[in-house]
Amino acid sequence: MKLYGFWRSLATYRVRVALALKGIKAEEVSVDLLQGAQHAGDYKAVNPQSVVPALVIDGGSPLFQSMSILEYLEETHPEPPLLPRDPRGRARVRGLALTVACDAHPLIVPRIRSYLEREMHLDEPARNRWLQHWTLLGLETLEAHLPKERETGRFSHGDTPTLADICLAGQVFAAGYFNVATTSVPTVVRIFQECLKIDAFDRSQPLKQPDAPKAPAN
Numbered sequence: 001m002k003l004y005g006f007w008r009s010l011a012t013y014r015v016r017v018a019l020a021l022k023g024i025k026a027e028e029v030s031v032d033l034l035q036g037a038q039h040a041g042d043y044k045a046v047n048p049q050s051v052v053p054a055l056v057i058d059g060g061s062p063l064f065q066s067m068s069i070l071e072y073l074e075e076t077h078p079e080p081p082l083l084p085r086d087p088r089g090r091a092r093v094r095g096l097a098l099t100v101a102c103d104a105h106p107l108i109v110p111r112i113r114s115y116l117e118r119e120m121h122l123d124e125p126a127r128n129r130w131l132q133h134w135t136l137l138g139l140e141t142l143e144a145h146l147p148k149e150r151e152t153g154r155f156s157h158g159d160t161p162t163l164a165d166i167c168l169a170g171q172v173f174a175a176g177y178f179n180v181a182t183t184s185v186p187t188v189v190r191i192f193q194e195c196l197k198i199d200a201f202d203r204s205q206p207l208k209q210p211d212a213p214k215a216p217a218n
């Protein structure tokens, strides 16, 4: 398998963690989003949306969209499961995961940031307010569920990691990128810390990737 990704991409992080949890080996190809490599013709041929991740299996058509890739990995490599067995639990886990993947993360990706700068002419402080606002709102939405719902355990749903934790962890890295204080989301932070105790989450972290700079800029 070949995973097209980038060290600081949170959507790539999701796939990287799932591959690691399931013990699947994939070669990672770095697409430098900060240099605009996602727009180059050779990468557009892999993913016409010009975003990472994309996963190529056996030279077939690349898989795209991180949540779709996670579901594929879950179906083809069911152990360890990243979704609960019961339909209601699965709906809850997917709901938590999609709160991040569909509603929070899309507002902070490079193409949105560059549109705010180039087309909307927002200066850097205004763009930072935007990034901080949407990042924190995503985390606070998770926090509104987690402490009060009885399904929450060591992780977002029970005592083993699920798709919800994979998305949660990525969103906490976003808070780090944009200097968002996480004091208002203590359960999210607790679960994030539990995630990082697992090797698959820890070694997949953005700053531990070979293409990460030594001292990254935002």
Ligand SMILES: N[C@@H](CCC(=O)N[C@@H](CS)C(=O)NCC(=O)O)C(=O)O
Pocket (backbone or CB within 6 Å): 008, 009, 010, 011, 012, 033, 038, 050, 051, 052, 053, 064, 065, 066, 067, 101, 109, 110, 111, 112
């Ligand atoms: N919904 C997509 C999001 C993909 C996405 O936006 N990826 C970001 C990095 S996390 C990207 O490649 N952005 C490039 C850009 O915005 O120009 C997924 O989950 O795969």
